Amino acid sequence: MKITTLKLGSLLTATALVSVMAACGNKENKTETTPAKTSTASVTAEDKIVYVNSDSLLTKYEYFKDLKTKMETKGKAAETDLTAKQQAFQREVQQYQQQQGTLSADQRAATEQRLGRKQQELQAYQQNAGAALQNEQAKEQEALYNKVADFLKGYAKTKGYKMVLTYAKGNSAILFADESLDVTSEVLKGLNEAYTKDKK
Numbered sequence: 001m002k003i004t005t006l007k008l009g010s011l012l013t014a015t016a017l018v019s020v021m022a023a024c025g026n027k028e029n030k031t032e033t034t035p036a037k038t039s040t041a042s043v044t045a046e047d048k049i050v051y052v053n054s055d056s057l058l059t060k061y062e063y064f065k066d067l068k069t070k071m072e073t074k075g076k077a078a079e080t081d082l083t084a085k086q087q088a089f090q091r092e093v094q095q096y097q098q099q100q101g102t103l104s105a106d107q108r109a110a111t112e113q114r115l116g117r118k119q120q121e122l123q124a125y126q127q128n129a130g131a132a133l134q135n136e137q138a139k140e141q142e143a144l145y146n147k148v149a150d151f152l153k154g155y156a157k158t159k160g161y162k163m164v165l166t167y168a169k170g171n172s173a174i175l176f177a178d179e180s181l182d183v184t185s186e187v188l189k190g191l192n193e194a195y196t197k198d199k200k
Contacts, residue, residue: 051165051177052152053184060188063147063195067140074136078129089115089122151191159183 058064096111103111152164164183167174 048161049163050161050181050183051167052187054166054168056184057188062192067144071137075133078133082126082129085122089118151194155187155190
């Protein structure tokens with residue numbers, strides 16, 4: 001089994017981010033289910049619903065980019081380590097196969113038992129390494145969720161927005177939204193400024 005949690009992690013992170021933005025609006029307004037008005041009249045701050053493009057957010061949020069790079073590096077390191085251990089085990093197996101004819105029955109049995117234990121240890125190591133990487137990704141995704149959710153909560157309160165929706169091409173309940181309701185660039189600017197301050 002190869003460690004493929006990195007690709008899965010990226011998809012989960014994207015899904016988590018989409019959920020964050022939808023949840024921010026839903027937590028604040030569980031009873032408000034009226035869709036955005038489609039009339040040409042201007043929308044007042046009291047009933048304003050805005051949206052964020054999650055695709056843009058994922059590609060331009062510096063914290064997410066750094067997180068992605070960090071997890072890719074860890075995933076590659078784990079895979080390299082596992083490959084080295086598997087290759088070392090394969091060399092031992094090949095060495096045993098070459099020497100098998102010259103060993104006594106007791107030596108063969110002892111070597112096969114030792115190799116069997118090593119194989120089990122390698123499988124356990126692989127499972128533990130994969131689980132540790134997934135756990136770390138889950139923690140990082142939760143941190144990402146919290147950063148975005150906390151920012152959006154404050155942002156919506158400051159601006160007087162009642163709900164912040166998320167839009168993703170091909171994966172959205174929003175079929176149409178006026179571009180004047182798109183606050184992605186403003187949200188990105190605020191998130192990136194906050195992240196830059198946190199890094200100092």
